Amino acid sequence: MTIASDSRPRAVALQPPPPAAAPPPVRRTTRLTRNRWGYAYVAPFFLVFGAFSLFPFLYTAWVSLHRTSLSNIDGGTFIGLENYRNLLQSEFFWNAARNTLTIGVLATVPQLCMALGLAHLLNYKLRHRTFFRTVMLMPYATSIAAATLVFAQLFGRDYGLINTALEAVGLERIDWEGGTWSSQIAIAVIVTWRWTGYNALIYLAAMQSIPGELYEAAEIDGASRWKQFLHVTIPSLRPTILFTVVISTIGAVQLFGEPLLFSGNGTTSGGTSGQYQTLGLLMYQQGWSNFHIGQAAATAWAMFMIILVIVGVNAVIGRLRARADR
Amino acid sequence: MSVSRRAKAMSGAALAVAVLTAGCGGGADASDEPYDPDAPVTLSIGLFGTFGYKEAGLYQEYMDLHPNVTIEETSIAQSAPYYKALQTRLAAGSGLEDIQGLEIGFIADIVTNHADAFADFSRTDDAAEVEQTFYDWKYDQATTEDGRVLGLGTDAGPQAMCFRKDLFAQAGLPTDRAELGRMWSDWDGYLDVARQYQASPTRPADSAFVDSPASIFSSAVYQGDLAYNDEEGNPIPDSSDGVETAWSHASEAAADDLTAGLDQFSDEWNSAFANGAFATVACPAWMLGYITTQLGDGGAGLWDVAPLPGQSEQASNWGGSWLGVPAGGEDQEAAMALVEWLTAPEQQIKMFTREAHFPSSPVAAEDPQVADATSDYFSGAPIGRLFGESAANIRRTPIGPYDTQIQEAFTTALSDVATRGTAPDAALDDALKAAGQATGG
Numbered sequence: 001m002t003i004a005s006d007s008r009p010r011a012v013a014l015q016p017p018p019p020a021a022a023p024p025p026v027r028r029t030t031r032l033t034r035n036r037w038g039y040a041y042v043a044p045f046f047l048v049f050g051a052f053s054l055f056p057f058l059y060t061a062w063v064s065l066h067r068t069s070l071s072n073i074d075g076g077t078f079i080g081l082e083n084y085r086n087l088l089q090s091e092f093f094w095n096a097a098r099n100t101l102t103i104g105v106l107a108t109v110p111q112l113c114m115a116l117g118l119a120h121l122l123n124y125k126l127r128h129r130t131f132f133r134t135v136m137l138m139p140y141a142t143s144i145a146a147a148t149l150v151f152a153q154l155f156g157r158d159y160g161l162i163n164t165a166l167e168a169v170g171l172e173r174i175d176w177e178g179g180t181w182s183s184q185i186a187i188a189v190i191v192t193w194r195w196t197g198y199n200a201l202i203y204l205a206a207m208q209s210i211p212g213e214l215y216e217a218a219e220i221d222g223a224s225r226w227k228q229f230l231h232v233t234i235p236s237l238r239p240t241i242l243f244t245v246v247i248s249t250i251g252a253v254q255l256f257g258e259p260l261l262f263s264g265n266g267t268t269s270g271g272t273s274g275q276y277q278t279l280g281l282l283m284y285q286q287g288w289s290n291f292h293i294g295q296a297a298a299t300a301w302a303m304f305m306i307i308l309v310i311v312g313v314n315a316v317i318g319r320l321r322a323r324a325d326r
Numbered sequence: 327m328s329v330s331r332r333a334k335a336m337s338g339a340a341l342a343v344a345v346l347t348a349g350c351g352g353g354a355d356a357s358d359e360p361y362d363p364d365a366p367v368t369l370s371i372g373l374f375g376t377f378g379y380k381e382a383g384l385y386q387e388y389m390d391l392h393p394n395v396t397i398e399e400t401s402i403a404q405s406a407p408y409y410k411a412l413q414t415r416l417a418a419g420s421g422l423e424d425i426q427g428l429e430i431g432f433i434a435d436i437v438t439n440h441a442d443a444f445a446d447f448s449r450t451d452d453a454a455e456v457e458q459t460f461y462d463w464k465y466d467q468a469t470t471e472d473g474r475v476l477g478l479g480t481d482a483g484p485q486a487m488c489f490r491k492d493l494f495a496q497a498g499l500p501t502d503r504a505e506l507g508r509m510w511s512d513w514d515g516y517l518d519v520a521r522q523y524q525a526s527p528t529r530p531a532d533s534a535f536v537d538s539p540a541s542i543f544s545s546a547v548y549q550g551d552l553a554y555n556d557e558e559g560n561p562i563p564d565s566s567d568g569v570e571t572a573w574s575h576a577s578e579a580a581a582d583d584l585t586a587g588l589d590q591f592s593d594e595w596n597s598a599f600a601n602g603a604f605a606t607v608a609c610p611a612w613m614l615g616y617i618t619t620q621l622g623d624g625g626a627g628l629w630d631v632a633p634l635p636g637q638s639e640q641a642s643n644w645g646g647s648w649l650g651v652p653a654g655g656e657d658q659e660a661a662m663a664l665v666e667w668l669t670a671p672e673q674q675i676k677m678f679t680r681e682a683h684f685p686s687s688p689v690a691a692e693d694p695q696v697a698d699a700t701s702d703y704f705s706g707a708p709i710g711r712l713f714g715e716s717a718a719n720i721r722r723t724p725i726g727p728y729d730t731q732i733q734e735a736f737t738t739a740l741s742d743v744a745t746r747g748t749a750p751d752a753a754l755d756d757a758l759k760a761a762g763q764a765t766g767g
Contacts, residue, residue, distance in 0.1 A: 071413035071439065092763055152593065157745075159597045178745040265592035266406070267734060272742035273756060288410060290731055290764045 064297035073293055083298035093299070095274050096282040097306075099184065103259075103278060104252030106188035107195075112244060115196050116237075119203035120229055133204070136197035148190055148261040152177075155186045155262075177262065180275040187276055190258045195251070199244050206240040207233060235325075242318045249310050253303055256280030279303050361659035368396040369661050372423035374408035377401070377480065377647070378681035384673055388664060395660065405429050416440050422652040424661040428468070428477050429647045435727035436477075436650065437470050438559055445651040445658050447475040450666070459671050463722040464686040468648050471558075477648030478669040479686030481677065483610035484716035485545050485634045485642045487516075488617065491705055492628055493605040497522070497529035503707060507633040513546055513575040516635040520584040523605060534586035534604050537595065539576040539740035541585075541608040544733060545634055546572035548642040548723050554733070555726035561765045563732050564758050568723065573736065577750035580743035587744035590737075596620055608634065610644040611684035611713045618703055631707040634716060641719035646686060684713050691717055731764035 064083055068076025087093045122132060139147070154161045155176040163173045176186045210233065218228050234241075255278045259270050268285035270277025277285070279299065287296030371379075379385055385397040400423065402408050409432045415421040422443075428436055436444065447453060448469070456478070457465055464479040487510070491501045499522060500506060510516035520535040536542065547553045550568025555561055563569055579585050586604045588595040598604060599620040607613070609631060617629060634642060649669060651661045667673065671693070674685035678696050685691045691714045699710035739757035742748045748756075 069413075069439075070410065071416045071435070073414075073417050090763070091759070156594050156597075158594055158603065159601070175745055263589070263592065264594065265589050267589070267738065269734065269738050269760065272738050272745060273748065289734075290728075291413070292766075 060297045060300055063293055064301050066294045067292075068294045070287070070291040070293050076294060079294070083294050084302070087295070087298050087302060092274065092277075092282060093279075093302075096270075096277050096279045099270070099274075099276055100253060100255065100278045100280075103184045103187055103191075103255060103276065104249065106184055107191035107255075108245070108248045108252055110188075111192040111196050112199055112241070112248065114192070115199035115244070116203055116234075116241075118196065118200040119207055120233065122200065122204055123207045133201065136200055138197070139194045140198040142194070144194070144257040145261060147194060148258050149264075151186070151190045151193075152262050152264050177264075177271065178275075183262070183271055183276040187255075187258050187262055190262075191252075191255065195248065199248070202244055203237060203240060206237050210236045238321070239318075242314060246311055246314050249314070250307055253307050253310070254280050256284065260284065279306075363392075363660070363663070364394050366394045366396075367657050367660045368398060369425060369657060369664055370423040371397065371399045371425040371427075371649075372408075372412075373399060373401040373427040374405040374429070375401075375403065376681075377427060378677065378683060379668060382677055382680040384668060384676065388667060395664070397664070405431060416443055419443075422655070424651065424655050424657050425665055426650050426652060427480075427647055428650045430467070430483075430643075430645055430725070431730045432727070433468055433477065433648055434559060434725045434729065437468065438727055441470045441474055441476060443653055444476040445653045445662060447478055447662065447665075448473055450662060452666075456666060459687045459689045460669075461686055461688055461717060461720065463643070463720050464646070466722050467725055468650070477650035478665055480647045480649060480669055481612070481645075481674075481683035482686040482717055483612055483643050483645030484684060484713045484720060485644055486609045486611075486637075486712050486716055487606055487632050487634050488609035488613065488629050488704070489606045489632060490602060490604075490628055491630050493530065493533055493602060494523075497526035497605070499523060499526070501630070503630055503632040510632075510635040511638060513542065513571075513635045516542075517575065517579060517584070520579060521582070524582075524584055529605075530602065533602060535584045535606060536579060537586050537598065537604040537607045538588045538590050538737070539580040539585050539744055540590050540737035541606070542579055543572045543576035543736055543740055544644060545608045545642045546575055546636070547733070547736075548644075548720075549636050549640045550723070553723045553725070554729050555724045557724050559724055559726045561726055561728050561732060561761070563736075563761045569736070573750075573754060576740050577743055577753065580740050581747075581750055583744075585744050587741060589741055602628075608644070611682075611709075612645055614701065614704060614709065615682055626703045627705050629703075630705040631701075631709060631712055633712060637716055637719055639719075640721050641716040643717075643720050678710075684717070688718065728761075728765045732761045735760035735764060 063073070063076070065078060065080060066076030067079050067082075068074075118136065122129065122136075126132065153159075155163075157163065157173070157175045157177065160176070162176070167173060174182050176182045214232050214236070215228055218232050223231065259276050259278050259281045260266075260268065262276065263269075263271065268277075268281055268289045270281050270285075280303070283296050283299040283303065286292050286299060373379075380399055380401075385399065389395055389397060402411075408427075409429070412422075412426060412432075447456065450456070453475070457475075460479050461482065464482055465475070468477040468479070469475050487506075489503075489506065494501045494506075499519065500509070506519070509519055523529060523535040547568045550566060550571055552562065552566040553568040554563050554566065556566075580587070586598060588598055588604070599617065607617075609617075614631070617625070621628065649665045651658055651665060655661065669686075671685070671687045671689040674683075674687050674690035675693050675695050677683040678685055678690065678699070685696060690696055691710075697710045697714055699708075700706050701709045736757045738760065739748075739753040742756065743750055743753045
């Protein structure tokens, strides 16, 4: 849609002023003919988008209005918005929403702060700089499943390395998976480990485009390295920070693989009392453990709405700040 | 533009469906022709996990007996993704193999919701004889209310109680399986032994009596008249006697710290086998293979097998599968003949001796090759007799489509009691809510 509305005026502008007598239908045909290769080039994307994004998207909305099971997906009974009403009244949904929020905060905030710090350090002239930058991106290149399985073993209650280490320094063992905070922190650690390097590289790229004169000027004014970081680097990175916040938030709302695999035996309940069940995991449990596809579809749409709201709020905040800066 | 394109796509899909339906119709017509047992035929079998027919050489044996038959097996490791794929194929009405493996976890769903999709074994010429070869509870679980039989049983999971002889000896408890069987003739007796173990000053300090409250719950729940469902197969987890008794025993064990509080089949549980962190575990026949894999050769002689508590009154089954034939396939008769052969007592005996799958047929279980079998790995336990007695004492408990999910709700809540000290009553509420969430909607 946006592409079409962008390109149309430009196409008009490129044309010589049309003779006043020419009837409109002819003009339209000409324009379509002139642009047909453009349509042909964008068609594959939109076909694939339609088949694998738009159609499932609308189909999910349709399914969410039905009571239906996986083995009878087209034969459910229409129940209107009942799935949504049940969802809002379900304590499982609110529990999952709360967990998603706390794990999201636990994972995103330290992750982005650490990424900023790391990027700042890597922005200095270091020996083996490329090596450090590559190493930082390696967790991102690891599969979620492999990383989570290893972390789940590290966080094991009886035979986990972390508890062995805690015991060695005289502390109590922690039932990482059993506790509410401990399990959420453990999952946040996995997420942080995986995404910090990725965000650091994005910050680093943005930092390198900050003009050196700004730092020189700040130095002449007597600003310390820390002050430079606070008053030159961070303001210049603001759009990038907003971008990473949005991306990490979307990732946090969709968090699924880590809590699923963290339990170690494939259960979808997210811990013995659902202490680390996220919205993504709840949706999976409804759809693929309990086979209530309608419910799962409603949860999926609720997640989408939450993401829309969060992105909207972020955008408004970004715009307000930009206006305030001006 | 986009609307018309979608309309075209949808009409294309509709056409495809029409073609597929026509294809199925054609298949049904073909099967109206008299069945020629000697015509060349290729049969495909869709399975999950370790049915073990290929490994036991039974396909080859059948193909040698029937040179016109070619058997092709497709198998995936886990039953959960297999079931999901089966459901989508049932929904689409296409993509099914000539023979499909059906597991205890979803046979009730097939019986309740997809009976028409499978061929009826009660209408074959020798149906009455075939029925006689199976345990009645096994045969019944694949039978619909109006008497259609949708699959024939492969293996069964009669339960016993496995115990670590060395840990029992260290704790000063008897290690004789018959004596233990008498001591835990019911679950109260079992919990008494558990308390003695717990109180023993000489037991290894980091070991618990039982791996998980789930060991107690999942076996005891099927010893009631009803487990998770009423006679019609409707879920009634809040009012069944099986759940009530099983919960009281299992939550008592969990609250009194008699369990290691492990989630069964988790990594920690697997490691705990090797570390000797628990002294007993409920043992369906197939669990012997699992323990052997976990411990390897070094574990020989550590474990032994005793009867399940309460078994003399009513035993308990965990697991087991069936083979079903999707209806309307071109080779339905040939496929049904193969299923009958694979599940016949002679073949079940071979599956026991070659792959250690316990038969779902009393004829096979009473055969000396099975009944007299002992296991050196499990301290010479007479496993054939132990599991045979257990299987003979299983009564039919109605099963339902949501048994797996309901059971998970209960065992999860029990873990909560064991690991987080949640009060059993509060945990029961949680379990019932989670069960309601699973069955509702």
